[in-house]
Amino acid sequence: MFPNVGTKGTGEPVVQPAEREESVSDGPRLSPFTFTAAFSILLMLAGCGQPVAQANFTVVPAQLPMSGGELSFFWQAEGVAEVTISSDPQLPGFPLTTRDRSFSVRVRGNPTTTAKTYRFTLEFGGVSKTQTITVEPQASVSCPSSSQPAAHAAALAAVEPLKPTGLGRFDRPYATGRLLVFSRSESRLQKLGALSLRGGWGLVQVPQGQEMARARSLLEQGLADYAQPEYLYEAAEAAVPPANRQYPSQGDLFAQMRLEQAWKSLSAGCSRPVVAVADTGFFTRRADLAPNLTPQASWLDVVGSSLEAPQPRQGAVDPHDGNSHGTAVASVIAATTNDGSMLAGVSYNLVQVLPIKIFDAQGRTGTLQIAQALEYAAGQTQIGGQTFTNPTPAQVVNLSLSGQAYDPYLESVLARVTAQGLVVVASSGNGDSASVGYPASSPYVIAVGATDDQGRRAVWGSGFGSNYGPELDFVAPGTAVPSYGSQGTDTVGNAYGTSMSAAFVSATVALHLYQNQRQYGTFYPEGTGSQVLQAVQECLRSAAQFSTPSLELGHGLIDVSKVVDPANAACN
Numbered sequence: 324m325f326p327n328v329g330t331k332g333t334g335e336p337v338v339q340p341a342e343r344e345e346s347v348s349d350g351p352r353l354s355p356f357t358f359t360a361a362f363s364i365l366l367m368l369a370g371c372g373q374p375v376a377q378a379n380f381t382v383v384p385a386q387l388p389m390s391g392g393e394l395s396f397f398w399q400a401e402g403v404a405e406v407t408i409s410s411d412p413q414l415p416g417f418p419l420t421t422r423d424r425s426f427s428v429r430v431r432g433n434p435t436t437t438a439k440t441y442r443f444t445l446e447f448g449g450v451s452k453t454q455t456i457t458v459e460p461q462a463s464v465s466c467p468s469s470s471q472p473a474a475h476a477a478a479l480a481a482v483e484p485l486k487p488t489g490l491g492r493f494d495r496p497y498a499t500g501r502l503l504v505f506s507r508s509e510s511r512l513q514k515l516g517a518l519s520l521r522g523g524w525g526l527v528q529v530p531q532g533q534e535m536a537r538a539r540s541l542l543e544q545g546l547a548d549y550a551q552p553e554y555l556y557e558a559a560e561a562a563v564p565p566a567n568r569q570y571p572s573q574g575d576l577f578a579q580m581r582l583e584q585a586w587k588s589l590s591a592g593c594s595r596p597v598v599a600v601a602d603t604g605f606f607t608r609r610a611d612l613a614p615n616l617t618p619q620a621s622w623l624d625v626v627g628s629s630l631e632a633p634q635p636r637q638g639a640v641d642p643h644d645g646n647s648h649g650t651a652v653a654s655v656i657a658a659t660t661n662d663g664s665m666l667a668g669v670s671y672n673l674v675q676v677l678p679i680k681i682f683d684a685q686g687r688t689g690t691l692q693i694a695q696a697l698e699y700a701a702g703q704t705q706i707g708g709q710t711f712t713n714p715t716p717a718q719v720v721n722l723s724l725s726g727q728a729y730d731p732y733l734e735s736v737l738a739r740v741t742a743q744g745l746v747v748v749a750s751s752g753n754g755d756s757a758s759v760g761y762p763a764s765s766p767y768v769i770a771v772g773a774t775d776d777q778g779r780r781a782v783w784g785s786g787f788g789s790n791y792g793p794e795l796d797f798v799a800p801g802t803a804v805p806s807y808g809s810q811g812t813d814t815v816g817n818a819y820g821t822s823m824s825a826a827f828v829s830a831t832v833a834l835h836l837y838q839n840q841r842q843y844g845t846f847y848p849e850g851t852g853s854q855v856l857q858a859v860q861e862c863l864r865s866a867a868q869f870s871t872p873s874l875e876l877g878h879g880l881i882d883v884s885k886v887v888d889p890a891n892a893a894c895n
């Protein structure tokens with residue numbers, strides 16, 4: 324399909340070089356004399372008594388392979404200054420009016436198993452004629468392994484580690500009795516008796532109530548270059564109304580992001596991208612969610628019941644009580660769809676959720692738990708000296724949580740997993756604040772705020788609304804979102820908060836990666852490491868409401884149908 328052709332100030336078409344470079348296959352250049360689909364138009368020129376002139380309009384070739392290619396347009400007529408060319412279905416840059424006698428555009432490949440047909444109509448002097456070109460379908464969908472390419476491991480090795488100095492903030496909520504310290508010297512960490520973490524970091528046990536004093540002492544003695552507490556994070560959820568059995572319509576919410584139109588462009592057949600949901604426990608035995616979860620061997624509880632005495636366990640992620648924020652988030656992404664169950668998931672059965680439990684029985688999680696979840700999602704982590712390997716690595720991580728402080732240790736982990744090609748999506752927070760919470764405010768994270776049913780920034784009550792600010796990237800529905808939050812199979816609740824909004828965008832990113840796989844044979848856009856995040860951000864911005872972001876809405880709501888449309892050059 325076509326990138327945006329654009330026009331000069333005179334209305335003439337402009338084809339940028341970048342559009343040519345982004346095509347799937349350059350293919351051979353086509354000669355203007357290869358008139359495989361030419362036709363003639365007899366035209367009575369304007370003005371009385373003028374003779375009939377011969378006009379030629381050519382589009383070559385009439386058929387493109389499934390990988391796409393270049394279309395060339397030629398026209399020639401005596402006495403005609405300009406023509407208008409339109410396309411059906413309408414494509415970016417069309418209709419266009421031009422005085423040129425030729426121009427070219429690129430057509431993206433056809434990832435479907437049905438031939439795509441385009442009709443181009445030339446109009447001038449009251450005369451119009453139509454030509455048709457087709458893009459061949461794929462005979463069968465060829466789906467690759469979802470394992471990460473070796474290039475991503477090389478990108479990981481090359482990432483420049485964060486090297487903070489000084490004292491972290493102690494005026495934000497944190498876990499007592501321990502410090503995270505950074506030192507350029509491994510021997511200094513050993514002298515401290517620190518539990519060694521990655522990248523020059525260590526975990527040091529200190530007496531409760533003396534965290535800041537001990538951190539200052541370590542810096543003054545030169546035993547550490549930087550010291551911070553282990554910050555606490557909270558799930559970005561609202562005080563939701565009691566769950567009720569009446570199934571609320573999801574249609575209006577899905578319409579905000581044009582999900583039904585997106586689903587029409589997708590079909591099953593390839594390996595499903597994995598979205599790791601790092602959250603509370605999960606009700607994994609729900610029949611309306613279980614088919615879209617990764618295999619049980621990949622699930623991980625990084626904390627157990629107590630943040631102070633973590634007891635990690637692989638294969639079990641049960642909640643500590645009868646309610647589960649993690650289940651609600653997972654259901655927005657991957658509730659089984661078109662099977663007669665209560666809810667439809669955004670990803671329409673094309674995405675898997677990897678459950679990672681990071682909250683303890685008191686509803687707390689900290690710096691280390693989030694970091695370990697990110698590392699595990701990417702492939703492997705260490706908890707208390709024990710190594711946990713993920714048999715089903717993720718491509719996307721959903722963090723429906725928010726903290727109040729910049730967290731250098733977590734930032735270093737975000738930089739590392741982004742270099743592996745992981746895309747992290749997080750909630751902006753629910754404090755109705757003009758400051759996006761962390762980690763959403765990190766440049767390594769896609770920050771998502773919430774909208775109400777009118778597409779405005781959501782405000783649910785005094786001091787309770789979607790956080791906003793210059794770090795905000797996008798918004799998504801976050802008001803009265805139908806979701807599963809309990810074990811009851813017929814129970815649906817309305818969830819409020821940026822937690823749900825992040826889930827919408829995480830699923831959207833996964834659908835983008837799924838479409839890339841169908842077209843290019845890989846989940847990843849061309850490039851490695853952090854270029855994956857950059858490519859995903861570019862795609863989402865191209866499909867969002869606003870090219871120039873606003874403080875309250877960022878780039879706005881995302882049109883998912885544009886994200887998965889092969890005609891959108893920014894996403895393919």
